[in-house]
Amino acid sequence: MRTQRIWSIIALLFGLLYFALPLIGTLEFSLRARRGVYSLDAYRSVLSDPQFRETFGYSIVMAIFTILVGALIVVPTAYWVRLKLPRLRPVVEFVTLLPLVIPPIVIVFGYIRLYNTSSFLPLTGSIMGTNVLLLLGYTTLALPYMYRAVDTGLRTLDVATLTEAAQSLGAGWTTILARLILPNVLIAVLSGAFITFAIVIGEFVLASLLNRPAFGPYMQLVGANKAYEPAALAVIAFSITWICMGLIQLVTRFSKHTKAKR
Amino acid sequence: MAFLDIEHLEKSFGTNRVVKDFNLEIEQGEFISLLGPSGCGKTTVLRMVAGFESTSSGAIRIDGQDVTNLRPNQRNIGMVFQAYALFPNLTVAENVGFGMRVGKKPKAQIKSRVEEMLQLIGLPGLGGRYPFQLSGGQQQRVALARALAVQPRVLLLDEPLSALDAKIRVSLREEIREIQRELGITTIFVTHDQEEALSMSDRVVVMNGGVAEQTGEPFEIYNHPKSRFVAQFVGTLNTLDATVIDAKTGQVRVGETQIGLNRELPGALAGSTINLALRPEVVSLGRKPGRDTILKGRLAEVHFLGSTIRMRVDVDGALISLDTFNTPDTPPPRIGDAVELSLAERDLLVLTD
Numbered sequence: 001m002r003t004q005r006i007w008s009i010i011a012l013l014f015g016l017l018y019f020a021l022p023l024i025g026t027l028e029f030s031l032r033a034r035r036g037v038y039s040l041d042a043y044r045s046v047l048s049d050p051q052f053r054e055t056f057g058y059s060i061v062m063a064i065f066t067i068l069v070g071a072l073i074v075v076p077t078a079y080w081v082r083l084k085l086p087r088l089r090p091v092v093e094f095v096t097l098l099p100l101v102i103p104p105i106v107i108v109f110g111y112i113r114l115y116n117t118s119s120f121l122p123l124t125g126s127i128m129g130t131n132v133l134l135l136l137g138y139t140t141l142a143l144p145y146m147y148r149a150v151d152t153g154l155r156t157l158d159v160a161t162l163t164e165a166a167q168s169l170g171a172g173w174t175t176i177l178a179r180l181i182l183p184n185v186l187i188a189v190l191s192g193a194f195i196t197f198a199i200v201i202g203e204f205v206l207a208s209l210l211n212r213p214a215f216g217p218y219m220q221l222v223g224a225n226k227a228y229e230p231a232a233l234a235v236i237a238f239s240i241t242w243i244c245m246g247l248i249q250l251v252t253r254f255s256k257h258t259k260a261k262r
Numbered sequence: 263m264a265f266l267d268i269e270h271l272e273k274s275f276g277t278n279r280v281v282k283d284f285n286l287e288i289e290q291g292e293f294i295s296l297l298g299p300s301g302c303g304k305t306t307v308l309r310m311v312a313g314f315e316s317t318s319s320g321a322i323r324i325d326g327q328d329v330t331n332l333r334p335n336q337r338n339i340g341m342v343f344q345a346y347a348l349f350p351n352l353t354v355a356e357n358v359g360f361g362m363r364v365g366k367k368p369k370a371q372i373k374s375r376v377e378e379m380l381q382l383i384g385l386p387g388l389g390g391r392y393p394f395q396l397s398g399g400q401q402q403r404v405a406l407a408r409a410l411a412v413q414p415r416v417l418l419l420d421e422p423l424s425a426l427d428a429k430i431r432v433s434l435r436e437e438i439r440e441i442q443r444e445l446g447i448t449t450i451f452v453t454h455d456q457e458e459a460l461s462m463s464d465r466v467v468v469m470n471g472g473v474a475e476q477t478g479e480p481f482e483i484y485n486h487p488k489s490r491f492v493a494q495f496v497g498t499l500n501t502l503d504a505t506v507i508d509a510k511t512g513q514v515r516v517g518e519t520q521i522g523l524n525r526e527l528p529g530a531l532a533g534s535t536i537n538l539a540l541r542p543e544v545v546s547l548g549r550k551p552g553r554d555t556i557l558k559g560r561l562a563e564v565h566f567l568g569s570t571i572r573m574r575v576d577v578d579g580a581l582i583s584l585d586t587f588n589t590p591d592t593p594p595p596r597i598g599d600a601v602e603l604s605l606a607e608r609d610l611l612v613l614t615d
Contacts (some may be wrong), residue, residue, distance in 0.1 A: 165341065166360070
């Protein structure tokens with residue numbers, strides 16, 4: 001028993017070191033821009049760069065739209081599959097997992113080939129069109145996470161009976177989705193949303209090949225030309241992810257009705 | 263014309279016919295129970311009335327309006343589910359007012375109706391609570407209030423008491439019946455519990471294999487079952503094999519005892535075997551005035567149930583159950599004792615298929 005405990009602690013410490021050491025190294029390096037002393041010069045340089053603000057802002061806007069589009073597609077789909085097509089669940093799950101096995105480079109080349117200026121839908125011919133394409137690409141990349149989060153949320157509900165109860169009270173599909181299903185899976189949607197946010201902020205391949213001014217390509221550009229700033233950007237990107245994770249925890253804790261045993 | 267009219271209703275899932283030519287007429291304000299074992303089609307009938315299942319054929323009319331092809335949200339039918347189905351993100355008051363909000367009723371009207379409903383179910387101070395803060399019985403009361411708040415034309419209750427413990431089940435069924443009487447709302451209640459069905463209903467429909475075997479008042483269903491299934495499903499029933507001596511005069515033999523049924527046994531031949539049935543409460547331990555038929559046997563089992571004692575007596579291989587009141591001065595006989603049972607001939611039912 002005692003030996004087992006010691007091994008558990010050793011394994012835990014090893015895991016912590018494995019994750020923490022590179023981060024501590026990156027953080028420490030990002031603070032060494034000034035010779036001989038620790039300083040925030042690298043951060044100052046990054047934050048005062050107009051291109052940082054522009055790309056970061058662009059990625060935030062794209063992330064918000066991706067979350068909205070993702071939720072609009074995933075919540076009704078997952079709900080309908082649970083309610084009416086439970087036999088199709090494995091198929092839908094497989095489809096939502098495809099973005100994990102198909103590399104983004106394949107997706108983006110497919111987009112460019114299908115939607116170039118000489119195609120039937122020349123989305124790459126305009127800035128707005130390319131933005132829409134990038135948005136759909138991001139939605140695809142986030143699909144596995146968003147679908148799983150929402151589906152897990154729906155699993156805690158007796159979707160069929162709640163739907164029937166609402167129908168017997170005169171509610172139509174829109175009311176059921178907007179007033180009952182969505183509020184009850186909101187935590188799950190938010191979990192998916194924060195993961196989506198983190199994915200969009202750090203995404204490089206789609207944005208770079210579609211030539212959009214996103215945060216991912218900016219990080220690559222800075223990394224190729226500067227020494228300390230990429231480390232500072234990495235720390236900033238990690239912080240954003242952690243803040244997202246923290247927000248998921250907070251939202252879960254402060255949601256009143258989710259304490260309910262359903 | 264009846265208020266709720268169900269005509270030649272059929273439902274098939276693939277090749278499986280789960281409801282077969284079901285007909286029922288329900289008057290306004292009537293409380294009807296659909297009683298039967300699992301898989302008999304009672305819930306399917308209810309779900310077709312609610313609109314959650316489409317019909318394979320037949321028609322459902324409410325107050326003269328054909329609702330067979332209407333969507334559930336267009337039928338104005340209230341439904342209470344076994345699993346409560348309260349909306350977990352809404353408070354009790356919001357749950358009760360949900361249907362009215364969907365119907366875009368004025369806020370003041372919703373508020374007063376919610377208060378009225380909470381008063382009706384005896385939970386006036388709990389409007390601000392969430393469903394998870396209520397007990398099972400309270401949740402089911404709220405579900406009832408929610409269904410009634412929209413003033414539905416028909417109330418459907420799908421085994422609403424099954425998930426509750428025994429004591430609450432009894433008290434809540436009395437409350438439901440009281441509320442139903444007070445509001446005069448036409449109600450269909452689905453249950454597999456015969457005690458619930460018999461105690462609450464104006465009429466009971468006993469279902470088996472997708473067919474309504476018998477429809478009648480509880481007294482009639484219990485005392486004059488029309489088929490072997492109804493007799494066996496509703497209440498406890500003792501069955502005895504009897505050999506026909508004379509079909510015309512109704513003379514039969516059970517073991518060594520000859521019994522005169524004083525009625526003709528149509529279709530029975532002398533020497534053939536027929537099935538007789540009798541309820542435990544019509545059998546007495548020992549000889550009793552007015553109960554002239556005597557059966558002799560040995561006590562096989564004794565079950566002490568508190569106010570009553572159920573005994574099983576072996577009469578020529580057939581176990582006959584009987585109930586006696588528990589009187590502290592008279593302990594029951596011991597297992598293995600020879601006993602006499604008395605009954606009246608008129609209480610013997612002749613079972614047909």
